[in-house]
Amino acid sequence: MKSPILSHMKIAAASLIGLIALGTLSGQARADAIPAACMSVSAASRTMGSASLAMTGYGATLSGNSAHLTVGQVSVQDRQGHLTLPNLRDANALISFGLLKLVHDGSPAGCRGVDGRPALKNLREALHKGAVAELVWHQVGLSERDSRYAADQITATLRAGQARGSIDIVFATNGLTSPGGSALPGSVRTTLTIPEQMLDDTKSPTGRITISSLEGIWAKGRLDGNGWVAPGHTAGSSSGELHLTITDLNDLLAVIRPVLPTGVSTALSVAQFMGHRDGNKVTWDLTLSSGILKVNSIPIPVN
Known part of the structure; x- marks a missing residue:
């Protein structure tokens, strides 16, 4: 029997899935690091800087038209200036994929058999030089068949972990709702520390993911x-x-x-x-x- 507590943890762990996806996706396509056969993306407008990316009307869809993500406003930046525009596009797309994969409960056929470790390596090197990737989404919708969710805001922050050889993620969502009502909390916040060795070997992961805090309100x-x-x-x-x-x-x-x-x-x-x-x-x-x-x-x- 499934517990609502486990469901809340599943939603809160979306950022974790997104980061683990960094180790399993391809950096071949410059369109947000994920091949178009896996996930298509679009935006009504884009504003690009050397270390910042803003979009309106952003959308992402898994292959087979199986799961959909819409975001009214997207802001991705590195206040330290170490991450390049391609890094920021990768981070945004990979977290998008993490959420789509979460609601889809797996990867569609178009997303299998690709390798994203080069994109992951570039991002991690920048984080260890002091980069802090900050992603903020407003007016978020996520759907898969009859499962539909909405959030006023989702934020994700990625930085080098205090523990050597690790990555820290702070993930939060506010105004989380589902049509018809759900047992999900209105807001969720979690802080995770992931050993990089788990990202280097996703087929046989070793190490512990630390959940230093998990809050649902x-x-x-x-x-x-x-x-x-x-x-x-x-x-x-x-x-x-x-x-x-x-x-x-x-x-x-x-x-x-x-x-x-x-x-x-x-x-x-x-x-x-x-x-x-x-x-x-x-x-x-x-x-x-x-x-x-x-x-x-x-x-x-x-x-």
């Missing part, structure tokens, strides 16, 4: 978390720890219960009793090891 209720994950190809080869706290859980359930899938509301209500209570806060410690997920040391059956 609803009209009533708040989620805070932190932890780490060492991703593998299966649950059995993956491991991780995540510490979650929800403030005002009862108020949150009252808000999201009308739009929750059948059974999830009951599961969350039961989950309250597995958490540690401290006033108006409920805390869970999740661990994944050898294919076994534990919540506060209690094994939980998962698919």
